[in-house]
Amino acid sequence: MxxxxxxxxxxxxxxxxxxxxxxxxxxxxxxxxxPPEAIELLPKFLSEESNNLYKQVIGIPPLIAAIQAKLQSFNGIEIKDDNCVVVTAGSNMGFVNAVLTITSPGDEIILNAPYYFNHEMATIMAGCHPVIIETDENYQLRVDAIEKAITPKTRAIVTISPNNPTGVVYPEASLRAVNELCRERGIYHISDEAYDYFTYNGVKHVSPASFPGSSKHTISLFSLSKAYGFASWRIGYMVIPSDLLVSIQKVQDTILICPPVISQYAALGALQSSxxxxxxxxxxxxxxxxxxxxxxxxxxxxxxxxxxxxxxxxxxxxxxxxxxxxxxxxxxxxxxxxxxxxxxxxxxxxxxxxxxxxxxxxxxxxxxxxxxxxxxxxxx
CATH class of the missing domain: 3.90.1150.10 (Aspartate Aminotransferase, domain 1)
Structure with missing residues (x-):
């Protein structure tokens, strides 16, 4: 530490x-x-006596259904047999879940600098090595440099778009190139999309998990903290390859048991807002x-x-x-x-x-x- x-x-x-x-x-x-809809669902949570008990490790079914609908309509991500949704306590937890699931101590995770500091911190905490690749003068991805950095110990390439800390949005071509590179090399593309709604000047957000054939090697991280003013409510979610679900459940059950159910009700209300x-x-x-x-x-x-x-x-x-x-x-x-x-x-x-x-x-x-x-x- x-x-x-x-x-x-x-x-x-x-x-x-x-x-x-x-x-x-x-x-x-x-x-x-x-939104008001988030608050309006809290009495429903309080009125159900069993809500003081633990719920499903991966999230309550109504919230998962609402998330799937949002992913389909906004991100172009379809949930089928080869992928699934896991509700988390914020997208930071989603990243920790992913790293602990796909790595062993000594493995490498490729981060693009400037990177989100919690990604680097989590990688080191897991006993792994962050491999830092510099972006260009406009903080855009250098796919050729990323490719050269891949070694037999590489387990994932991380992209953040829209980006924290720079605010840049990666073009679809760059994200496709990284995603295809991950497919070819048998590694994961961890796509942090906590700011997916926040784009300006007609720029569109692109989710790598919407690319054909990407489901088995793409891990997508989302959050309600930003778009819905949910920072302290701690609700995010992941879209993961289905074959990672058992391992991610082990991690989440150990750290959290289940996402806070009262916050999940609020999140359900938020996703149902206008x-x-x-x-x-x-x-x-x-x-x-x-x-x-x-x-x-x-x-x-x-x-x-x-x-x-x-x-x-x-x-x-x-x-x-x-x-x-x-x-x-x-x-x-x-x-x-x-x-x-x-x-x-x-x-x-x-x-x-x-x-x-x-x-x-x-x-x-x-x-x-x-x-x-x-x-x-x-x-x-």
Missing amino acids: EAVQSPIIPIVGELIRNTPGTISLGQGVVSYPP PKYIQENISKLAKVRSAVLDSLQKLEGICTIAPADGAFYFFLKVHTSMDTFTLVERLIKEYQVAALPGTTFGMNQGCYLRVAYGALQQETAKAGIERLVTGLKNIL
Whole structure:
């Protein structure tokens, strides 16, 4: 455990608490609450006496049915005999389930940098080795480099689209190339799609598990935390090859027994809510994104901002030799604005900041970005 990095969000959170008035552009959550339909199902949960007991390890049947309908209509993923759904306590748990199921100690998992830090942490905790592949200057996949990194110990390639921490969306061609590579080499494609609803400018999300012939080697991870304002309710789900189900049940039963049933009822209500709920919230977020991007343009010459048409992040390459965490500390203490250091996402060469705007209303986000712009201009 000493080899595992400490999660950065609590560390930055402590700095924020010690600097009252700080606007946080750090943690990746949304500002809006769950839909009313999620709350309306809670009395039904409370009225059924047996709900104090453990339920199915993989999730309650009504929720699984609702998830299957969502996967079919939005992601183009059809659940048949060769794949199945497992409800989890968030998509982070889905990743841990997958890694513990498909690896043995000493195996390798390919991550694309900048990576989601919990993926790297979970890989090391499982006794495996993260193999880090750099993306290009716009944080897009370099499929040729991924292919060269595959060894006899490789068990999976991980992709995140829309991406955390960069906000980029991988094109269908890149995802198809990675998925086909996994099929050819007999390894798994772990596709993290926690931000599948969050795309802008007409960009469409693509789920690798929707590709023909992909079911037996594709593990897809989803979450209600972002799209439905469910962060603390801890509900996500996986689409997995059916032949992994017995092993994943072993992992989930050991760690969790079953996903929190009260949260599963709320999730069922959320998935039954009107499509307008997500559409209107994403539309509001798009306006925040536009205002943030306008303000960030003032950093031309100080930062490079790659195109980002997804999630609710921008990943800034700061043109400085200053230590990244030192910069983060100074921005909090001197300018009362917080961002996350790129080092926690595997970017150890150069100075990078992840800026998150999903948790803020438009005016607060604009104020936070203005503080960031002012701070970077004065510090550098």
